[in-house]
Structures are given as C-alpha cells and as structure tokens.
Amino acid sequence: MTEVAAVKAGATVPRSRRVMLVGTALVTVTPIVSHTFGRSTYGLLLPAMEDTMGLNHAQTGLGGTVIYAAYLLGVIAVALLSRRFEPITILRGGVAIAGLGLVWMATVHSLPALMFGLLLTGGAGAGIWITSPGMVSASVAPQRRGVMIGLLTASVGFGTFVLGIGTTAARQSTGNELLWRPVWMFEAVVTAFILLGLVLVARPPRTEVVSARGFSLDRLRSVPNWKRVTAAYALFAAVGAGISPFLVRALQSDAGLSKAGAASVFAAMSLLAIPGAPLLGALSDRVGRKPVMVFVLGAAGTGTAVVALGHGVVAVLGTFLFGSVWSSYPTLVATYVRDHTEARGFSEALATMTIFYGAAALSAPFLTGWLADLTGHFRAPFVGLSALCLCGAALMAGLPTRSRR
Numbered sequence: 140m141t142e143v144a145a146v147k148a149g150a151t152v153p154r155s156r157r158v159m160l161v162g163t164a165l166v167t168v169t170p171i172v173s174h175t176f177g178r179s180t181y182g183l184l185l186p187a188m189e190d191t192m193g194l195n196h197a198q199t200g201l202g203g204t205v206i207y208a209a210y211l212l213g214v215i216a217v218a219l220l221s222r223r224f225e226p227i228t229i230l231r232g233g234v235a236i237a238g239l240g241l242v243w244m245a246t247v248h249s250l251p252a253l254m255f256g257l258l259l260t261g262g263a264g265a266g267i268w269i270t271s272p273g274m275v276s277a278s279v280a281p282q283r284r285g286v287m288i289g290l291l292t293a294s295v296g297f298g299t300f301v302l303g304i305g306t307t308a309a310r311q312s313t314g315n316e317l318l319w320r321p322v323w324m325f326e327a328v329v330t331a332f333i334l335l336g337l338v339l340v341a342r343p344p345r346t347e348v349v350s351a352r353g354f355s356l357d358r359l360r361s362v363p364n365w366k367r368v369t370a371a372y373a374l375f376a377a378v379g380a381g382i383s384p385f386l387v388r389a390l391q392s393d394a395g396l397s398k399a400g401a402a403s404v405f406a407a408m409s410l411l412a413i414p415g416a417p418l419l420g421a422l423s424d425r426v427g428r429k430p431v432m433v434f435v436l437g438a439a440g441t442g443t444a445v446v447a448l449g450h451g452v453v454a455v456l457g458t459f460l461f462g463s464v465w466s467s468y469p470t471l472v473a474t475y476v477r478d479h480t481e482a483r484g485f486s487e488a489l490a491t492m493t494i495f496y497g498a499a500a501l502s503a504p505f506l507t508g509w510l511a512d513l514t515g516h517f518r519a520p521f522v523g524l525s526a527l528c529l530c531g532a533a534l535m536a537g538l539p540t541r542s543r544r
Contacts, residue, residue, distance in 0.1 A: 162341035165333060166274050168294045169230060172237045172333060173264035175298035176326040178206060181257065182384045183303060183405055184319040186391060186398065188253075191317050196385070198250055200508025203384040204501055205254050206261035207376070211497025213265025218490035226270035226486055227343050233266025234334045241327035245320045269493060272473040273485040274343050282424050285474045289420030292470045296412030302326075303406025307399055316398050358488040362479045367534050369492050372472050373499035374531035375436065378524045379465070380500035381507040382443060386458070389446065389517040394454035404455050408462030419467040420474060428475045429538040432468065436535060439465040440528030447521030 185199050213233075220229055240259025247253045272288045302322070310318045359365050390401040423431040438460055445457025473489060480488050503524075510520040 159342070161336075162343065163275055165336045165341050166227075166230065166271050166343070167290050168298075169234060169267045169271050169333060169337070170291045170295045171298035172234055172326075172330050173267035174295040175302055176241055176330065177237055177260040177264045178383060179295075179299045179409070180302060180322065180326065181206065182387055183306060183402065184322060185384055186388050186401075187317040187319045189388075191319070192248070192250070192253070194250065196388070196508035196511045197505065198508075199384065200504040200506070200511075202253055202257050203380060203504025203508075205257045207380050207497055207500035207504070209258045209261030210265050211494060211501065213262040214269060214490045214493040214497055216262075217265050217269045218487055218494065221269075221486040221490060225343075225345060226274050227337070227341055229266045229486070230270045230274070231334065231337050233263045233270075234330060234337060235263075237263035237267070238327055238330040238334060241323050241330055245323035245327065265490070265493070268469070269490045270486050272470075272477060272489070273480075276474075276477055277343065284477055285420030285422075285424040285428075285471070286417050287420075288474050288477065289417035289467065289470050292416030292466050293413045296409045296416065296466060299409030300406050300413070303402055303409060307402045307406070311399075356491060358480065358484050359491040361484075362476055362488055362492075364538055365492070367537055368472065368475060369495050371432075371436070371531040371534040372492060373495045374527045374534070375468055375472075376496040376500040377503040378439070378443065378528045378531075381503035381520060381524045382461075384504050385507055385511065385517055386446070389511075389521065390454060390458065393516050393518060394446070394450050396451075396455075404458055408458050411459055411463040412466040415463045416467045416470050419464070420470055423471055423474065428471055428478070429535060432471050432475075432535045432538075433532050435464045435468050435471065436528055436532035438463075439468070440525045440532065443521055443525040443528060447518045447525065 181202065188194065189196075189199055217229055237260055240256050240263060243252075243259060244256040247256055271291055275291065276284045276287045305325075306318075306322055309321065310316050359369070362368065387401045387405050390396045390404055391398060394401075396404065419431055419435065442457045442459075442461030442465075446454050446461060447457075449457050472492075476489050476492065477485050507517070507520040507524070510523075511517045
C-alpha cells in the first residue's frame, strides 16, 4: 500500500509522524539536562552550597574545573563511540548518567563527594550536546538548520529560567534562603521522565556507518577553517567556564544585589536566551554564520566587562547583554559544523572540536575563583575573560562571509 493510500485508509502513517515529532521534541529538551541541570544549577546554587558546606571560591571553582574536565573525557568517549553506536544510544546513556549524578548531588556533604557528583553530571553532558544537534537537524533543509539547532539552546534558556524562579519560590515558601538539596532531587526526577520518553518514543532514522578506526582529526579537518573556528570555540569555553559558576555570587558581592535579586536576575537572563538562540540561528541562515558569530562574541565580551565594572542596574544590564547572546554561540558553532558534515560524521567532528573546548575550559573556573579570593572581588578575572571573548570575535572575523551549505 502506498503512503497516500495508507493515509486515505486511516492507517498508521499520521500516527507514525506524530510519534516522530514527539521523539524529536524529547531530543530537543535534552540539553536542559546537560546545560541547565548539569551546569547552570551549580552556578545558581553555589552561594548556598558555599555557605552551608563552608567552602571558599577556589574550592567551588575547582568544582567548575571538574565539570569541564569530565566534559572533556566525555567528548573523547563520544568521538570514539560515535563510530560504533547510533547517536540516540549515546544520548540515552548521557541522560541516564546525568540522572544518577543529580541524585548524588542532592546528598553530598563534603568537597570530595561534591567533586564526584560534578564529574558525573559534567561528563554526561557530552553525550547529550554532541549528539542532539545532528539528530534534530537531520530532517530539515540546510537553510533551516540554524533555527532548528537554536531551539536546543532555547530549551536551555527556558529550563534555566524555570529553575531560577522555582528556586527563589521554594526558598521563600520554606523561609530558607540556603535551600539547595531539593533542587537537585527535583531535577533528577525530571531527568528520569525524559529518559523514559527517549526509551519508549524516540526512534530516529539510522545514520551512516563510519568505517575509520581509532582517534583522528579527519572528520574535523573536513570542516573549512576548522583551526580558526576551533580556536575561537576554545576561547569561548574558557570564558563561559570562568563566568558561569560565579555570576550569581559576583552580582551579590560586587554589584550589591541581594540573594533573591541575584537569583532573579539569573532567571531573567535565562529568559532572554529563549528567543535569542533561534532568532540568531535564523539570522545566520539568512546572512551567513560568520557575521552572527562575530556579533555574539563581541556583545558577550562587552556584557562581561560591564558586569565586571558596573554596579546595581548597570551590572544587571551587562548581565542581560551577556545572557541574551552568549548561549547562542554553541548553537552557531554546531550549525557551522553541521553545514559540512553528515549525521554521524557531525557527532565525531563536533566531539573532536569539543575536546579543545574542554581542554581550554579546565583551568578557568579555578583561576577565576582563585583571583577572586586573592583580590576580594570578581572584577579582575571578569575583565580578563572579557578580553578572551573579544579575541575570539577577532578570530571569527577572518572567516569567509558565508559558509558553504
């Protein structure tokens, strides 16, 4: 029976399409697990965790380093596993490990236990982010990839916004401004439901088999200007890794905001990322990847400098400028790589590029926390991170105006 006849006969084609759409939607929200739960939560809850566990900035900065060290190990694993396993299999594994890590984080009482939990959540994020962009963009035209991959980041913005508002509401309702353990446990429950949906519903098409063996740069070398793009991505990693764990604390200690005010600004910043990622992705579909990537890095570097040097409302505006564009950059990089690779080849190429990303991010959280302890504020480390961001923008300015699709 042909597909048209099957539709007229009321057969399963429409239902199959609905199931496929639900599966795609589930894949689209998985970055909430890797980026909102696995990364943003740590920055949001860090002040309360420092106060209740008696940790200093250097120690919690070491936690941020562990996240990115684990991510580095994770992307190496994904680069190798992508040749043997379907992306959906790697994705499910990443979500499962993240769920275990979130449960662990709700129970920690010591610095070593904290490091182990962050090792699980950080490493699991690689299996999610490296595979999901290729999967959600597999069935769309090249000129729509920026929008589709941008929806992944939009889901992160939405998740982080809900997380910030929900945490503030929970603290107000309980009268406990240092509440943090129930937040991790709630995230573990949400992750379990997402994993269940991925197992029962998500059935993406099979991808092409990669015949090469062992680790190599071959897939990454197929991406034009890969050295320049990788270097800018590595600088982005260092900036993001240095800022994200300490942004809420910096708004409290340097910009003069209250605990509730800093958490609310964090949530509002995440809200700006919801339309920002798909809109900037759509803009890159029209005008090319290069100008949008340069703009994003330039705006984020400016916002970081304003946060470092501003106070009160000025620092809040800098936070909003930073947050409205910053979360879009991984989307743009992933789209650029996807323009030049196929589905499973994309996973390997992006994973290989992300190895450099992870290596660059390793020391940034610890150094940021150490400098903050040394100087008594976050101004000096944040200004340095702003300079790195602007260097990344200068690198991307050397790309051709439009990327080949």
